[in-house]
Amino acid sequence: KNQVEQSPQSLIILEGKNCTLQCNYTVSPFSNLRWYKQDTGRGPVSLTIMTFSENTKSNGRYTATLDADTKQSSLHITASQLSDSASYICVVRANNLFFGTGTRLTVIP
Amino acid sequence: GAVVSQHPSWVICKSGTSVKIECRSLDFQATTMFWYRQFPKQSLMLMATSNEGSKATYEQGVEKDKFLINHASLTLSTLTVTSAHPEDSSFYICSGIFSGIFKEQFFGPGTRLTVL
Numbered sequence: 001k002n003q004v005e006q007s008p009q010s011l012i013i014l015e016g017k018n019c020t021l022q023c024n025y026t027v028s029p030f031s032n033l034r035w036y037k038q039d040t041g042r043g044p045v046s047l048t049i050m051t052f053s054e055n056t057k058s059n060g061r062y063t064a065t066l067d068a069d070t071k072q073s074s075l076h077i078t079a080s081q082l083s084d085s086a087s088y089i090c091v092v093r094a095n096n097l098f099f100g101t102g103t104r105l106t107v108i109p
Numbered sequence: 110g111a112v113v114s115q116h117p118s119w120v121i122c123k124s125g126t127s128v129k130i131e132c133r134s135l136d137f138q139a140t141t142m143f144w145y146r147q148f149p150k151q152s153l154m155l156m157a158t159s160n161e162g163s164k165a166t167y168e169q170g171v172e173k174d175k176f177l178i179n180h181a182s183l184t185l186s187t188l189t190v191t192s193a194h195p196e197d198s199s200f201y202i203c204s205g206i207f208s209g210i211f212k213e214q215f216f217g218p219g220t221r222l223t224v225l
Contacts, residue, residue, distance in 0.1 A: 036216075043113070043202050043216035044153070089152065097214065101152045 002027040004092050006100040013107055017080055021103045023073040023090030031093040035064050035075045038087045038102070047075070047088075080107045112136055113205050115217035122193055123225055130188045130220045132203030138183035139205030143214070144176070147200040159186050193224040 004025045013019050025033070032051045036044035048057045048064040050073070056065050061084075063076045077084055085107045090100040112135040122128050132142060140161050145153040157173075159165040159180035167173045177189040186205075190197055204216040 041200070041219065041221065043115075043204075043218045045216070046213070049213070097155070099152045104150075 002092075002094060002098050004090055004098045004100040006088075006090050006103050008103060009101070010104040011106070013080055013105070015080060015082055015107050015109050018076065018078050019080060019105065021075045021077075021088050021090075021105070023075070023100055025071050025073070025090070025092045025098070025100075027071075027092040027094045027098045029094055030068065030071075033064075033066055033073050034091045034093070035062070035073075036089045036091060038089055040086070044089055044091075077105075080105075082107050082109065113139075113203065113215045113217040115201075115203055115220050117220060118218060119221040119223075121223045121225065124194050125192055127189055127191045128193055128222060130190075130201055130203075130222075132186045132188070132205070132217050134184045134205040134215070137205070137207045137215075139186075139207070140183060141206045142180055142186040143204045143206075144178060144186075144188050145202045145204070147202060147219075153202060156188075190222065193222070195224045198222055198224045 007022045034049045035047045038044040047062050048059050050066045052068050061078045066073045087102040087104050089102045092098045114133045116131045142159050144156045147153050155168050156171045157165045157167045159178045161180045161183050165178040180186040200219050202219045204214050207213045
């Protein structure tokens with residue numbers, strides 16, 4: 001069964017701290033994996049997209065990793081800011097898109 | 110990146126009325142557009158896939174007579190919620206596929222529908 005699972009479900013961190021979000025998937029055939037940021041009441045915005053051959057990709061303070069062998073991906077956020085508070089969604093593309101349930105991140109001052 | 114817009118951004122209506130939501134791809138042609146529904150604290154759920162000029166393909170459990178989708182052009186798709194009921198209250202998000210190498214999918218900002 002094609003599934004995308006994310007952990008933790010929610011996370012609260014202090015401003016300035018780092019955090020790592022996890023995504024495990026069982027989707028096949030794997031095409032690519034994307035991380036999206038979704039602010040409350042807004043549509044998802046793409047942060048990174050990773051293909052099978054890519055292990056790490058950075059976008060500013062966001063760094064995504066992909067281990068295609070273990071079918072795991074992580075999103076690392078460095079020096080968090082209040083504006084990072086949002087839901088982060090892992091989406092895996094096979095023949096269709098498979099969405100994770102997201103991690104709700106709250107950054108507090 | 111490419112931009113997808115939705116209108117309206119929020120709408121409140123009485124039970125039994127119909128509501129139309131527009132989705133436009135502003136700087137690219139989207140031969141395929143998707144409509145999603147998202148309930149609070151849940152992930153996006155695909156409702157239907159629409160290809161320009163042809164009938165939409167609905168996901169299992171989605172009533173095609175209730176959620177009318179029209180993909181009239183390469184830049185416009187509309188979702189009409191007919192005879193809306195309170196249980197239709199949700200966040201509706203459209204997206205279009207940009208025909209690049211990754212077939213990047215860009216999401217609209219969403220439309221909050223509240224049915225009283």
